[in-house]
Amino acid sequence: MFVTKRLIIAIGMGLAALCTATPARAIAITYQGDTTNQPTWLRTIIGNPPDQVTGLLPGEVPIIVPYSVYQFVVAESGLYTFGSAVPGATSSINGDWDNFLVLYQDSFDPTDQLTNILVAGNAPNNGDSTFTRELTAGENYFLVTTGRRGRDFGAFSNAIAFAGDNISPPAISSFAYQGDTTGAPTSFHLVPGDPPRRVSGALAAYSVFQFAVDYSGLYDFTSAVPNATSAIDGGWDNFLTLYQDSFNPTAQLSNALVAANAPNNGSLAFSKELTTGKNYFLVTSGRQLSEFGAFTNTINGLGKVTAVPERGLTPGTLAAVGIGLLLYKQRQGSISGRSSF
Numbered sequence: 001m002f003v004t005k006r007l008i009i010a011i012g013m014g015l016a017a018l019c020t021a022t023p024a025r026a027i028a029i030t031y032q033g034d035t036t037n038q039p040t041w042l043r044t045i046i047g048n049p050p051d052q053v054t055g056l057l058p059g060e061v062p063i064i065v066p067y068s069v070y071q072f073v074v075a076e077s078g079l080y081t082f083g084s085a086v087p088g089a090t091s092s093i094n095g096d097w098d099n100f101l102v103l104y105q106d107s108f109d110p111t112d113q114l115t116n117i118l119v120a121g122n123a124p125n126n127g128d129s130t131f132t133r134e135l136t137a138g139e140n141y142f143l144v145t146t147g148r149r150g151r152d153f154g155a156f157s158n159a160i161a162f163a164g165d166n167i168s169p170p171a172i173s174s175f176a177y178q179g180d181t182t183g184a185p186t187s188f189h190l191v192p193g194d195p196p197r198r199v200s201g202a203l204a205a206y207s208v209f210q211f212a213v214d215y216s217g218l219y220d221f222t223s224a225v226p227n228a229t230s231a232i233d234g235g236w237d238n239f240l241t242l243y244q245d246s247f248n249p250t251a252q253l254s255n256a257l258v259a260a261n262a263p264n265n266g267s268l269a270f271s272k273e274l275t276t277g278k279n280y281f282l283v284t285s286g287r288q289l290s291e292f293g294a295f296t297n298t299i300n301g302l303g304k305v306t307a308v309p310e311r312g313l314t315p316g317t318l319a320a321v322g323i324g325l326l327l328y329k330q331r332q333g334s335i336s337g338r339s340s341f
Contacts, residue, residue: 029072029160030302032302033155034156035065035147035153036268038066038068039110040064041111041113043065045120047119048119048120048121049119050114051114065147065150066147067144068144069142069143070143072141073139074136074139074141076137077134077135077137078135078163079132079163082133082159083129083130083158084101084127084130085157086098086099086125086157092124094125097147097151097153098147099147099152100120100148101121101146101158103142105140106140119133127159145158173301173304175298175299175300175304176297177209178294178296179295181292182205182293185205186204186289187285188203189239189241189283190241190252192259194258198253204239204285204286206249206283206284206285209282210280211279212278212279212305212308213306215301215302215303216273217302218274219301219303221297222267222268223262223266223296223297224297225237225293226293228264231265232264233264234264234265235294238284238291239259240262240270241283241285242256242257246279246281247283266296274303282299
């Protein structure tokens with residue numbers, strides 16, 4: 001993300017699932033996020049409420065870990081349950097990372113961790129209930145998702161519902177595909193931004209992947225290159241740009257949503273809200289003309305990602321930029337999709 005702190009405000013119409021006076025309580029708020037590359041804090045211990053941060057007891061290590069914040073209100077007072085799931089979890093203890101939930105009322109300050117805190121606990125990784133809490137209608141609450149240990153971070157899917165309801169969050173879907181920009185057409189990529197505002201002076205080879213999603217929500221984008229063991233090493237430096245509706249390599253700013261240098265090891269490049277029924281174009285390129293090669297991109301979110309045929313690129317555009325080579329490579333299997341649930 002291009003902000004220093006993720007704060008998703010879900011107040012009013014955004015809380016239609018909970019802001020209802022009807023007895024249909026089986027509906028839960030679900031939302032997703034990612035703590036990768038997010039701000040860090042010294043998290044609290046488990047408690048109801050917790051009375052100290054980690055690292056104060058003899059021999060205890062302070063746990064400094066990335067976090068994500070979700071602000072919400074409820075329209076009906078009552079007992080609510082909270083759950084959080086991570087990718088790959090089939091039980092409460094496996095999955096990609098171990099998550100931890102903390103609930104605050106009225107306000108949240110990551111440097112004043114014990115003020116306004118209500119409850120904190122290790123979250124079962126498969127989305128089972130972490131804790132229950134009485135909430136009051138009209139009050140502001142802040143659910144902090146963080147890691148159990150300093151090395152724990154990644155994508156998550158949270159759910160909030162009336163106690164007793166099924167709150168299991170929908171599974172996070174991961175879609176990966178491979179490609180290669182060697183010998184591909186070239187274009188000037190954009191200056192990083194959300195959205196980007198300027199075209200850079202860097203000419204680079206690029207590859208285009210057109211797709212759609214079947215669930216509106218937040219999706220994470222990553223790109224890895226061969227032999228990368230960190231964000232800055234590997235065979236070459238890659239760059240991602242996301243477009244909606246159409247992509248024209250000679251009108252780079254038109255329909256551009258976000259552009260960013262992609263960590264070479266597949267760490268989070270950016271997150272973006274996507275909408276069902278829209279066509280999206282993920283452009284992978286180098287940071288400069290000398291940077292090109294094989295890559296593996298991944299799109300994570302609550303919905304299924306489906307590759308769309310290349311008809312979104314007009315014949316005129318294809319002829320203008322000589323992109324036929326890329327389409328030939330795609331048809332020959334150099335780009336393949338994988339979707340898991």
